[in-house]
Amino acid sequence: MSELLNQRLRHQLAALRDEGLARELPRIGRRDGVRYELDGKWVTGFCSNDYLGFANHPHLRPTAISARDHAPDAAGATASRLVAGDLPAHRAAERALAALVGSDDAVLFPSGFQLNLGVLPALIEPGDAVFSDALNHASLIDGLRLARSRPTILPHRSAPTGDAGPTWWVTESIFSMDGDAADPDLLRQFTARGGMLYLDEAHSLGLFPGGAGFARAHGITPSLLMGGLGKSFGLAGAFAAGSREVCTWIRTRARSFVFSTGNAPMLAEQARLAAELLAGRDGDERRARMWSNARLLAAELERPPPVSPIFPILVGANQLAVAVSRALLDRGWHVQAIRPPTVPAGSARLRVTVTSDHDETQIHGLVADLRQLLRQFDLELRDTAPTSSSR
CATH class of the missing domain: 3.40.640.10 (Type I PLP-dependent aspartate aminotransferase-like (Major domain))
Structure with missing residues (x-):
């Protein structure tokens, strides 16, 4: 019976890969604030929820x-x-x-x-x-x-x-x-x-x-x-x-x-x-830095003043979101592709988050590479406007 289960799951996992919905754990190693090793390579993360840097306090x-x-x-x-x-x-x-x-x-x-x-x-x-x-x-x-x-x-x-x-x-x-x-x-x-x-x-x-x-x-x-x-x-x-x-x-x-x-x-x-x-x-100082960074990122992305440190970049297709995420990783930026069922079907995206630990150079660098890659993939720097969840 266990082999029957394994065969069933192999088939279902293959179907997820075909749909661009396969999941893998990013293997994080040593960490220094927003800089960390991922699969042995040092990257700058723009996808954590550690908005005030307290994980390393x-x-x-x-x-x-x-x-x-x-x-x-x-x-x-x-x-x-x-x-x-x-x-x-x-x-x-x-x-x-x-x-x-x-x-x-x-x-x-x-x-x-x-x-x-x-x-x-x-x-x-x-x-x-x-x-x-x-x-x-x-x-x-x-x-x-x-x-x-x-x-x-x-x-x-x-x-x-x-x-x-x-x-x-x-x-x-x-x-x-x-x-x-x-x-x-x-x-x-x-x-x-x-x-x-x-x-x-x-x-x-x-x-x-x-x-x-x-x-x-x-x-x-x-x-x-x-x-x-x-x-x-x-x-x-x-x-x-x-x-x-x-x-x-x-x-x-x-x-x-x-x-x-x-x-x-x-x-x-x-x-x-x-x-x-x-x-x-300490909290006041970190909040001030986070909101300053969020305003800078919003300006770089040509968006209104932010209400949060979360900036979705709509891509649409699952495989395309994964491809852009991997291209960013090749350039040293860790930004995860978010796909269904986390977001509604057809609204796969990059979810960029900014923290108090980022600096201006990192924000400018991410956006410059992001713009270049989006042009390469024939995409626009769009926000999301979904109406319902598929979760």
């Missing part, structure tokens, strides 16, 4: 934390938080994260995907009306499926209409593949009339003054805020933030929390420290 390295007083003294939590895994590091991190986003409480999760898969089914009830943005992340889509809801799919960046009965609006704040943002006025209007807003801030948390996310920066109070730790925090994991009642219910009923071992204590301590750093002078 000296104060967040395990060796630095281990040298501090009150450092975590265990490698693992040993069990679910509800059994024997609720440790001081978890509780301290949750207090710091709640303070950062201005909520009453917060709940740590091992990943944002795991959070959305557990929290959405825990909060949404059968009689609730649910609206979901057409370009929402796969984890939100799958979480809504597990909630057994039948969401109304909203045109991208539009809002629910009507206010009869309990109504959820599930959306990202900054959209991970397009780099655009939800309309803050529409979000405020929805919550003002009693709507329940589920806001995924994976790509926006930490980018605004004081380390805040999109919601706090725009005076929006979601019913549930999902904060990612794998982007501006430079770590891994996520947290749900909201009222004490919401967070108590999540700890009680979100299956991906109840039935999972607690986060590693070291990671929880790193999250606490990162929250403090994001809110302080």
Whole structure:
């Protein structure tokens, strides 16, 4: 039977290769900020989500934390938080994260995907009306499926209409593949009339003054805020933030929390420290550099002032996106080709991201080579304008 499975998968993998949808892990070696070895060759990366360079922050390295007083003294939590895994590091991190986003409480999760898969089914009830943005992340889509809801799919960046009965609006704040943002006025209007807003801030948390996310920066109070730790925090994991009642219910009923071992204590301590750093002078300086770099890249790409550090370059065909990505890599630039099902069919793209660690020379160099290659492949320097997701 195992050979039958292998034959089936060989056939399916060959079909993916023919469609330009094969996937390979980029083998990263030594790393020095945005410079790193990829398959033995030093390149400059323009595709990570480490927007503020915290992945290499000296104060967040395990060796630095281990040298501090009150450092975590265990490698693992040993069990679910509800059994024997609720440790001081978890509780301290949750207090710091709640303070950062201005909520009453917060709940740590091992990943944002795991959070959305557990929290959405825990909060949404059968009689609730649910609206979901057409370009929402796969984890939100799958979480809504597990909630057994039948969401109304909203045109991208539009809002629910009507206010009869309990109504959820599930959306990202900054959209991970397009780099655009939800309309803050529409979000405020929805919550003002009693709507329940589920806001995924994976790509926006930490980018605004004081380390805040999109919601706090725009005076929006979601019913549930999902904060990612794998982007501006430079770590891994996520947290749900909201009222004490919401967070108590999540700890009680979100299956991906109840039935999972607690986060590693070291990671929880790193999250606490990162929250403090994001809110302080270091975070302010890194944000200023990141936004300066984002404005420079936007100008070089002949685009309006940016709302995020994410710049999609629409290519269209899967194989063509891969070819341009490989040509950039040959010139020393690592920019991944993003293809379905991550983005809608026919909208394969290069997803360029800029961080606080890039310098002007690197930005100018990338754009110069990108322009030349796009001309070579008979492509234009286009932004994306998709209308729906295929995820």
